[in-house]
Amino acid sequence: MPPVNLVGRPVPQIDSLPEGPYRALVLQGHELSTRTFALIGPEVKPARKRYAGNNLACTSCHQEGGAKPFAIPWVGVTATFPQYRGREDQISTVEERINGCMERSMNGKPLPLGAPEMKAFTTYIAFLSRGVPVGAQIEGAAVLQSGVPNRRADPDAGSVVYVAKCAVCHGADGMGKRVGQRGDAQGYAFPPLWGPDSFNNGAGMNRLLTTTRFIRQNMPLGASHTATVLNDDEAYDVTAFVLSRPRPLKAHLEADFPARWNKPVDAAFPPYMLGASADQHRYGPFPPLAEKQREMADRRKADLAAGKARSAADPAGAARGK
């Protein structure tokens, strides 16, 4: 199967859909994604609809309605799930992945699997994924896997970049700019990057490598992977600065990545498996950690292979759990 390249690929247009229940649900999913704060945010009137814990929109990160290449697009997600996820060490469905972002990026509660909002999200994502064959490899997915400097990131240098290139929109205090007033559920013109209304420390955006790449390819607003504004050093340091600031804490992060050997090196919370310091998992340098992790994975593979060889030689013993 040839890979599908999202760069330059036309995005399915809702306008092309005929009137009817399918189009209505796709529209609802689009609205939930771009105006999450107004429909399931912490300030909406009906208390039972307050699933999200912050006033971000899904599209604060999944830019352009979830269609921008290398801004963690949703195009093709329906073709790549269910998939193995290290964070759970299990196969996750699209619904479970959405709830991963609900509990972390949105610092909230999971949507019930049968909720109309869940149905709308999955339908919108499936619509965006039209034409991508199930199981296809997708180019333009996630964030561009660009290299990062092999050194400790410098939050102080990053604060200088922040003042020069980010504060005008996200605010000197990182709190973003609201559309209206606190409590009105109208969200942000420019979202907060830290503080109580931001993503929590269990979110993918709290990982320095992921977010350096996201920011490098997508910020300041208007940047893209073919039109970057920051260089590698600026992106790495400004991300370190942003992630050094306080944000909501997620409980029970020690339960993430239960198969410790595949815990990402930039997951900056304990337990740390590679004998490195908390500071190195937070700020790098990462290539030495990645090297240690590769060795750990290779050892595991060898152990597994040896185990298999043993049980082949002594099938009765293996069955007894020897």
Ligand code: HEC
């Ligand atoms: C603060 C930024 C942020 C917000 C807000 C956010 N997400 Fe995410 N999302 C991410 C990141 C980062 C990843 C990739 C994490 C990883 O796997 O390393 C991701 C991954 C996903 C994926 C899987 C994409 C793939 O290619 O596998 C889906 C689906 C998703 N998010 C849905 C949502 C939905 C629905 C919302 C709103 C309810 C939302 N996200 C809000 C940052 C965010």
Ligand code: HEC
């Ligand atoms: C011109 C205004 C503008 C500038 C300058 C800008 N951003 Fe953003 N940023 C946005 C907007 C708007 C969004 C929401 C996504 C969208 O609407 O496409 C966003 C989203 C983000 C997000 C993900 C959402 C969140 O709340 O966490 C991060 C991280 C981010 N910006 C970091 C930065 C950094 C770092 C800089 C400086 C290098 C920067 N931005 C400069 C406007 C800006």
